[in-house]
Amino acid sequence: MARWGMVIDLDRCTACQACVVACQVENNVPPTGADQAELGRSISWLRLAPHGEAEHGTRPQMHLMPVPCMHCDNPPCTKVCPVQATQIGEEGLVGQIYARCIGCRYCTTACPYTVREFNWKQPDFPEPMEQGLSPDVSIRPKGVVEKCTFCHHRLQVARDRAQLEDRPLAEGDYVPACVESCPAAAMTFGDLEDPNSEVSRLKQSQRAFQLLEELGTEPKVTYLSKGEWGGQV
């Protein structure tokens, strides 16, 4: 059984946000507009989180790190959901079942990475955006929580294709949109159970650390950096 994980090399990342845009487009993430953004209600499944200091008159020591859902092996969000709308699957993906979500937002509060977003309004895709919607991802209604799924709709298709061709799922068959879009090849995705996969190899690096790993959430996203923030973000 696979266990899907991601490695993000911050030394390669140029903070171009191609991953952010790819994610929005791939997953039909609705634009919420300026008025909602002002209220802190814009939706983004993958954001670039700033870290560091920018003091006036000095050279800013800023870093930007892409933060998707960590798909924790010990997820705090699934434990607080009163209706089992979010559960961790057999392959380690933390799923969100919109039809079951009652919008209580316990999970958004429980998530230490603040990657869960609530739909305050019925999504509206202005013309001509509605023509570019992906048919593989459902549109979330008002009043439910959504988050990064590691593009698991791509896994559904890839797994079916592999089974139809009577072969095991190969490395690279299933890759989320953010990883695919990264022009600096800073993001890697694969099976953490497979010791020969690229993600397993990169995870062994001296530069590897995880976000808030002291909380014991056991995130499946690993960051690489040789900078001073390595291991202590």
Next chain:
Amino acid sequence: MPRCAGAPIMPDERIEKGQAPTGPSTGEPAGVVASAAIGFLVFLLLTTGLLTVGSGGSSSRPVDQPVEFNHRLHVEDVGLECNECHEFAESESFSGLPTAETCAFCHEEAQGNSPEEAKLVALLSGGQPLEWGRLYRQPAHVYYAHSQHVSVAGLECERCHAGLAASSRPPRRVRKLTMDDCIDCHEDGDAESDCTTCHR
């Protein structure tokens, strides 16, 4: 191992589950109660426009078809396989509906005296595409692949499309498939019942 514990109540089901007043109340003649119950049921059907078939539901709007296709004639009498017209069922997520070219293989000229066939022949000679109405629908948040169920799992079409091959004309209404239709097989068979296997 996480399991999808029971089906979520969808809006359609809420209506269905609330429709039947159970048992007569004390002190009232049974006839009055029965007629009140029937009246309530008729009221619900009228207001919601819902008629239920099996565990799924059917929508209120009748489906328009270019011709009244006779499945029984083609499957039982002529001996065609389902995939001769629904040609993508084994290889794609969708099964596909027959194009005008597919029908024209046999029906460029009339094979019998049926008025529906005459209608088809006229449509084909006009060169118009056949706009079949879809009869089965799933909620938008469900991922389903025919290829997975037909080719990998080896299910018969009958398993989900019961009675269709033996019908002499298409059902009038859309059959809406719900999680109840899927979960029984998924929980007791070899199929996965992880939420993210089907939900998207």
